[in-house]
Amino acid sequence: MSLTIDELAMPDALDGPGGHAFAEYAALCNDVESHTLGTDLLVMGPQEMLSEYVSTPTRVRRHLVARDGAALIGRAMITTRPLTPEAGAHLMVDVLPIHRRRGVGTALLAAAEAAATDVGAPVLKVAVAHSVRDGGERVEPPTGFGDLPADDPGVRFLQAHGYALEQVSRISLLAADRLRAGRSPEAPDLEDDYGLLAWAGPTPDEWVDQLAALRTRMSTDAPSAGMVAVVDPWDGDRVREHDDRIASSGRTVLTTVARHASSGVLAGFTEIVVSAGDAVAVQEDTLVVSDHRGRRLGMRLKRANADQLVAAFPAVEAVVTWNAEENRPMLDVNEQLGFREVGREAGWQKHVHRDVAARNG
Numbered sequence: 001m002s003l004t005i006d007e008l009a010m011p012d013a014l015d016g017p018g019g020h021a022f023a024e025y026a027a028l029c030n031d032v033e034s035h036t037l038g039t040d041l042l043v044m045g046p047q048e049m050l051s052e053y054v055s056t057p058t059r060v061r062r063h064l065v066a067r068d069g070a071a072l073i074g075r076a077m078i079t080t081r082p083l084t085p086e087a088g089a090h091l092m093v094d095v096l097p098i099h100r101r102r103g104v105g106t107a108l109l110a111a112a113e114a115a116a117t118d119v120g121a122p123v124l125k126v127a128v129a130h131s132v133r134d135g136g137e138r139v140e141p142p143t144g145f146g147d148l149p150a151d152d153p154g155v156r157f158l159q160a161h162g163y164a165l166e167q168v169s170r171i172s173l174l175a176a177d178r179l180r181a182g183r184s185p186e187a188p189d190l191e192d193d194y195g196l197l198a199w200a201g202p203t204p205d206e207w208v209d210q211l212a213a214l215r216t217r218m219s220t221d222a223p224s225a226g227m228v229a230v231v232d233p234w235d236g237d238r239v240r241e242h243d244d245r246i247a248s249s250g251r252t253v254l255t256t257v258a259r260h261a262s263s264g265v266l267a268g269f270t271e272i273v274v275s276a277g278d279a280v281a282v283q284e285d286t287l288v289v290s291d292h293r294g295r296r297l298g299m300r301l302k303r304a305n306a307d308q309l310v311a312a313f314p315a316v317e318a319v320v321t322w323n324a325e326e327n328r329p330m331l332d333v334n335e336q337l338g339f340r341e342v343g344r345e346a347g348w349q350k351h352v353h354r355d356v357a358a359r360n361g
């Protein structure tokens with residue numbers, strides 16, 4: 001094997017210089033994840049992947065490609081957050097199944113770790129899909145919620161490289177037919193002091209600042225188990241940048257918010273992202289601010305947003321969601337809606353030795 005590892009130059013557009021190499025990179029990411037999960041339900045188109053994999057003012061993403069001769073056989077991604085360096089770096093390594101157990105993953109991980117510690121990351125994190133097979137030896141996070149097969153290649157690899165399993169999340173799917181069958185009656189949902197508002201596409205001006213505040217809360221309110229979690233601050237500009245990037249990749253964000261009538265404050269939100277032509281829509285964040293919990297706002301928000309989805313996107317066949325296994329309140333809502341597990345994702349973490357952080361930081 002003649003292995004080379006190089007940085008991928010990100011293209012401005014898929015049909016411009018570097019676009020073909022990025023499409024090849026996107027296909028490798030999809031192939032590896034589909035192989036792990038045993039389904040191609042989560043495949044992302046290259047256009048939407050490009051819009052997620054570019055750097056933004058709050059998130060720097062670098063990409064490495066491993067080639068055997070001219071053939072692309074693996075990749076790594078390094079994500080750092082310049083405004084919150086204490087959050088550390090997220091790393092991801094994928095190697096095509098037929099090229100595994102020859103040291104390619106180890107070489108990519110070493111290069112990715114060096115890129116992260118070079119910019120002083122104090123902790124290295126991984127969020128990766130794992131297979132769902134039952135039985136056999138299992139590994140559990142310290143929370144005791146959820147487990148993974150010990151012989152999953154990613155599990156073995158991360159353990160061999162000193163990463164600790166901190167959190168297991170469930171990836172689950174709901175057929176849109178069930179949403180259509182259970183559509184809410186037209187009667188307004190206003191038996192108390194909360195009103196629901198829904199929109200498709202960019203956030204209306206009047207809600208931008210409050211949505212930024214809700215997203216900031218989301219960064220620490222969602223359960224993070226033993227993963228290092230720091231406040232990830234959002235402001236109006238970041239909400240606009242996020243909205244514009246999603247819209248320009250051919251995706252639509254469907255948002256429903258709960259407004260507390262007496263105070264005018266937004267008490268919660270939920271959002272689904274739909275890619276033009278895709279059969280599977282993605283459930284993104286859902287948050288009810290702690291003061292407003294216990295009033296079934298989580299379920300009401302999700303039901304209303306699902307109604308919006310099936311009305312506006314009749315071709316969508318299913319919705320996929322990710323939930324931490326210890327997040328019982330959110331799993332309760334999703335199980336009642338009919339979501340069923342299709343895969344697992346886990347959060348892994350390795351603290352960088354102080355000497356390395358001090359030398360490079």
Ligand SMILES: CC(C)(COP(=O)(O)OP(=O)(O)OC[C@H]1O[C@@H](n2cnc3c(N)ncnc32)[C@H](O)[C@@H]1OP(=O)(O)O)[C@@H](O)C(=O)NCCC(=O)NCCS
Nearest residue numbers: 092093094095100101102103104105106153154156157160
């Ligand atoms: C995990 C992954 C990147 C490993 O790639 P790779 O090129 O096979 O990695 P290496 O050859 O460098 O393997 C290094 C070590 O990991 C462990 N390992 C990897 N796959 C293993 C398997 N199937 N069974 C047992 N151990 C395994 C072993 O300790 C191995 O060393 P060894 O071959 O000397 O026993 C690859 O399996 C993959 O892409 N999986 C899907 C994505 C993923 O889980 N990424 C990891 C998170 S970043």
